[in-house]
Amino acid sequence: MLLIMMAKDAIPRIRQIILDLCKDKDWNWKGHIESVVKYSKILAKKTGADEDIAEIAAWLHDITRMTGDPENHHISSPIEAEMILRELHYPQDKIDKVKHCINAHRGSKAIKRETIEAECVASADALSHFDNFNDLAYWTYKKGLSAEEGRDVIMRKYERCWKKMMPEARKMAKKRYDAIRLLLEK
Ligand SMILES: [Fe+2]
């Protein structure tokens, strides 16, 4: 008999894989990923998207970025995600949907988001940065940017975040986006 794993069984396993990867990193990956998961579930509920697809994609969306492929993690993470999900006997049609969400999550890449779940994950990825302002500031410091350069990089990052968010997500971020612009815009 073919063993098909349900999302309720797969999610705790995927969560554990990612939380283990978050350990001993020099950036707050745990904070970022947990925030993306939180917002993916909220947005999926609000928009009627498939919550399991959105949540699984959220857990896995940056997996190869965490393991050393920042440039092309939107290409390599779906491949890694498929290996993990196949091992868990997750259904292939759902794996394909998860892969699309991961492939299309970056605002800096011109990849069309073709499903509502992909929109939710991309928006959640952007929203997470409104929870974790300090981590972005720390990242610019670690990169050796001056205070001035850091401010520009952070402002541009939030502008990109805003651009890629669906209306429901913008509503949730509006106050914080206005506050950031007030503080950082020249
Ligand atoms: Fe990413």
Ligand SMILES: [Fe+2]
């Ligand atoms: Fe991310």
